[in-house]
Amino acid sequence: MTRRVQYEELCEILARIFESVGTPHDIALLLAENCASCERDGAKSHGIFRMKGYVDSIRSGWVNPAATPRIEDVAPSFLRVDARNGFAQPALAAARSLAIGKARKTGACILTIRQSHHLSALWPDIEPFAEAGLIALSVVNSMAVTVPYGAKRPLLGTNPIAFAAPAEGRAPFVFDMATSAWAHGDIQIARREGRPLPEGIGVDADGEPTRDPARVLDGGALLPFGGHKGSALSMMIELLGAALTGGQFSTEVDWSGYPGAATPLTGQFILLIDPALSGGNPFAVRASEFMTNLSAAGLHVLPGERRRRNRAENLKNGIVLTDEEWEQLMTLAPI
Template identity: 45%
Template sequence: MAKETISLIEIHELCVAALTNAGAHQAAALAVAGSIRDAERDGSFSHGIFRLPGFVASLRSGKVDGTAEPELSFPTPALILCDARRGMAPYALQRALPELVRATQRMGIAALAMRNSAHFAALWPEVEALAEAGLAGIACTNYLPVVAPAGARERLLGTNPLAFAWPRPNAAPLVFDMATAARALGDVQLAAREGASLPEGIGIDRDGEDTTDPAAILSGALIPFGGYKGSAISLMVELLSGSLIGQMSSLGNAEADNNDGGPPPRGELIIGLNPDLLSGGCWRAEAETFLKRLEAQPDLRLPGQRRHARRGHVTTTVVEADLIETVRALAF
């Protein structure tokens, strides 16, 4: 499949143009375009420019409101509610995350309940924003049912990602962002586009048989990582980002979705933790001793290190030529 090298600057410009053409206001378009550009920069290609046509489709269908202004409320000093009002999550998060940082700094532990937000990006930006403020963070969201729980054949769970960040003095934070499915849905979709096969243990076909064919998995189901253990973690994400904050499960999201290929507005839970307050100010030495012992292992890479290493030198990305042609058509 033909590829094209394109600058991150042009990626950003094309995304802004395509999103505003589809009805997003400038601030929302800039926020989403920034998340797409940063995903390409960091090598998270399944959350990069590949996602743009879905965002545009959801704006054009009216499922997502590109002009929505998020509404914030504060039921307690440690709880922020953000109703994105069917708006795009990166824009709503720009408004809500600073409030979570302030609440966590004051209270030690605080939570942000995001409601009705169209999330199509990676989760690491949320928790990384907390780590940059010297805080630890946890985030999770559900999706549409594309995963069959361990012991089942029916799609009942989302890919249900879970992200975590830990601050480090004088170093990039430790950050992981992972689907609780054996593979992120976007990675499977990219493999199907490219005609590539996947490793065993990623998904099943319509008959419930193991398969390495991404197209068969897309018509069948992904499976959780780690069997019953991953399935239990995915179930936790369903409840934390669904019922706990007054939102629907992945099944409920599917029932309300118009199947335009874009992100369904849904819930996300973000928890901030202040290690200074929780530890009495003595967390750094213990954590760094432990992490440096890990770093001393010759073949071990801490989560997030590769992503951060790319940031200092990556200015271009390689994208499928037909995808860029589609994006340019949406932009102009």
């Protein structure tokens, strides 16, 4: 059986859950909207099933939900944020307007966030920049569950990369993807639903290929997407997400003393570019032309379109949750 829940109601329930474990109201709202947006857009790997991970991470003391980020304005085009063991989203929110201002003034802004926990999709972080007319690229590293191509043991995170660009007269172009063959969240969902994985997604504890999600999760590992190419991108993300930001490599995430902790404590890199300073034809017009060409070439679904379709449908009719999902949420929600 299923039920439909309005987006606003879901935000309110999630915010109550965050507040019940000591998250200040403003941060609870921000995290709730982030997580509910994922559910609303059909980005299930980072939707409401992640709430238990958030709660357990907070309860165990692994993350400080009340941390106040420290912003360091170090150069005309460079902004550093220390999230101080808090979540990445409030750290980004605190630096957002300053970063936009710098990008508009100098043409670009590099924003690094360190000591930050990120358990969500990246598109909610960057789509608003494109809606404000900027090009945005972001990467974050996570926990060491992916074996580099040609290596024997996991060292890389599932390390997503996301890109957003404005396009004249239409929604921005946005893609957001793990550099592992699947996101870890999708492996967890496959295990819960008893679904085997396709070939080429993961290996078991002995490094042997397996289609069993439980074997991947219990001592096994993921593979990078696209062999050596995804592997190289993921290495770049470790460098930008950890080495450049001053955060931790995915191998350095040690939550063993915090039972239930699920939020990787790493770093996030964001690059903003103001296309208004590029000269030539307006970028957004050219981007729109490019998308028209893609459609003319027979491409029916652009990256980001599935999400936006889900968004429109679910804002109108409510978000469909199974009884199991609802009951899980109610076990976390204070009355």
